[in-house]
Amino acid sequence: MTRVAVVGVGAVGGVVAAGLASTGRLEVTACVRTPLGGLRIDRPDGAVQKTSVREALDPSLVTEAAWVVLATKAHQTAGAAPWLKRLCGAGTRVAVLQNGIEHVERVAPLTGGAGILPAVVEISAESLGRGHIRLFGPPRIVVPAGHDGSDFAALCEGSGITVATTGDFVTAAWAKLCQNVANGAVTALTMRRMPVFANPRIARLGRALVEEARQVAAASGAHLPEDLADRVIATLRAMPPESGSSMLWDRLAGRALEYDARNGAVVRAGARLGIPTPHNDALTALLEAVSEAEK
Ligand SMILES: NC(=O)c1ccc[n+]([C@@H]2O[C@H](COP(=O)([O-])OP(=O)(O)OC[C@H]3O[C@@H](n4cnc5c(N)ncnc54)[C@H](OP(=O)(O)O)[C@@H]3O)[C@@H](O)[C@H]2O)c1
Structure with missing residues (x-):
């Protein structure tokens, strides 16, 4: 066997x-x-x-x-x-x-x-x-x-x-990461479920996080639609009110957070490719501080 x-x-x-x-x-x-x-x-x-x-x-x-x-x-x-x-x-x-x-x-x-x-x-x-x-x-x-x-x-x-x-794993992996950079980070930091994206400022922040990731993805060879950020945030806003994210559940349970493989990865790839990622960088810093306190 x-x-x-x-x-x-x-x-x-x-x-x-x-x-x-x-x-x-x-x-x-x-x-x-x-x-x-x-x-x-x-x-x-x-x-x-x-x-x-x-x-x-x-x-x-x-x-x-x-x-x-x-x-x-x-x-x-x-x-x-x-x-x-x-x-x-x-x-x-x-x-x-x-x-x-x-x-x-x-x-x-x-x-x-x-x-x-x-x-x-x-x-x-x-x-x-x-x-x-x-x-x-x-x-x-x-x-x-x-x-x-x-x-x-x-x-x-x-x-x-x-x-x-x-045959295009680069696009598949980046597509998933672009979906993940806003929801986990924002819900974990605010300790709120998906309806937090109804707030226009939060929606704007979410779009900025996804758009930075999309730009880094494109420079990495991924083929993703230009309006991806709008699509991702519209999807998050349409989710049932009880929806959250695994990072939110981890934070609520007092566990360390998987932020570095998500927002942190966008920052690292952006730095390599010379693409600024200030929103992901800021949220990585905040999530790092939160996660350190949970260890
Ligand atoms: N859950 C989802 O819906 C979902 C969807 C898509 C992608 N993912 C991704 O899939 C991956 C796994 O996520 P998950 O949700 O399955 O996580 P999870 O439920 O937290 O499971 C992780 C498991 O790893 C175990 N573990 C950690 N360190 C270990 C060690 N040193 N030795 C043995 N076991 C160890 C933990 O065991 P203990 O119980 O002992 O801590 C826990 O059972 C993550 O990258 C996540 O982002 C998850």
């Missing part, structure tokens, strides 16, 4: 671990810090999927896997290094299921030369408790076309998770 390890078994990792285990043709190990006692996925149609997975609690007890699915938050990647060190060998491939555009730069130093497959995660899910996840829609993952992308799609066949490959 192909050996798969999932590191970061929260909302996204839990859905993926349960899906892969349910194929019955993979040996799936959930690498966790505290026991899960199985996985329960509450599906959008009301069905409940219960799956048992092998659990590992100590990095020193795991060995090389064919695939590692890394689904910690981006800022938790360094903390996952002991797992990656043990799980990665020359033949291992690491699918990085994290937001942002810097998957390879972030993870490559920790995998000792294992192949890295970046992914855009289109899995809307919420962790309700240890191993208990609410899934809001059909889970989908987008990966770059090529050998590793096709193999990952084959790995996930029958898991209930759609894996799409794209």
